[in-house]
Amino acid sequence: MDKISKERRSWNMSRIRSSNTSLELEVRKALHALGFRYRLRSSLPGHPDIVFPKKRVALFINGCFWHSHGCKLSTIPTTRHDFWAEKLGNNKNRDKRVNGQLKAMGWRVVTLWECEIKEQFERELARVVKVIGPASNHGIRNI
Ligand SMILES: [Zn+2]
Numbered sequence: 001m002d003k004i005s006k007e008r009r010s011w012n013m014s015r016i017r018s019s020n021t022s023l024e025l026e027v028r029k030a031l032h033a034l035g036f037r038y039r040l041r042s043s044l045p046g047h048p049d050i051v052f053p054k055k056r057v058a059l060f061i062n063g064c065f066w067h068s069h070g071c072k073l074s075t076i077p078t079t080r081h082d083f084w085a086e087k088l089g090n091n092k093n094r095d096k097r098v099n100g101q102l103k104a105m106g107w108r109v110v111t112l113w114e115c116e117i118k119e120q121f122e123r124e125l126a127r128v129v130k131v132i133g134p135a136s137n138h139g140i141r142n143i
Contacts, residue, residue, distance in 0.1 A: 023117050024049055024061045030125050035135030044107070046098030055132050058107045060095075064114045068092045071115045 028050060031038065038059075042051040048058035064073035068088045076084050099109050110131050117124050 023114060026121070027059075027061060027112065027117065027125070027128075030121075031128070034129065036129075036132060037135075044105075045101040046095070048102075048109075052132055056107050057132050058102050058109050059128060060109065060111045061117070062095075062111055062113055066091060067095055067113075069113050069115065071113070073115050 028038070028040075031050070036052065039051045039053060040049070042048050042058065044051065044058060046058075046060070049061045050059040051057070052059070062069065064071050065075075066088070068074050068091060074088075076088060095111075099111075102109050108131055110128055112124050112128070
């Protein structure tokens with residue numbers, strides 16, 4: 001297609017990527033403030049974004065576009081439609097496979113979506129906290 005829409009498209013995509021990174025930071029900060037300690041960049045299947053080793057909980061923070069959420073942020077581009085459809089379809093299949101692998105290894109998997117974090121941060125955070133359980137290193141009781 002024409003040059004402008006191509007440039008515009010790649011700008012949109014870089015914006016999606018960087019906004020996802022800042023969302024991850026926001027989630028990390030909030031969890032840390034609540035007393036949770038975690039690991040990043042795990043070597044587990046699919047490299048979960050945030051891992052709670054003691055609780056065996058793996059957290060993914062998914063960009064809606066890259067992981068085909070199905071919401072309004074995840075429309076497949078009309079330019080090179082087939083390319084994107086295949087690429088994004090592969091991503092989705094990989095996510096599914098990875099979730100299965102992690103569960104088989106005894107991990108619980110929580111997926112947070114870009115659009116939901118943006119719209120209902122507190123609710124999404126509460127959902128994570130509910131799965132992880134209370135922070136073990138909060139206060140003096142640490143058993
Ligand atoms: Zn979404």
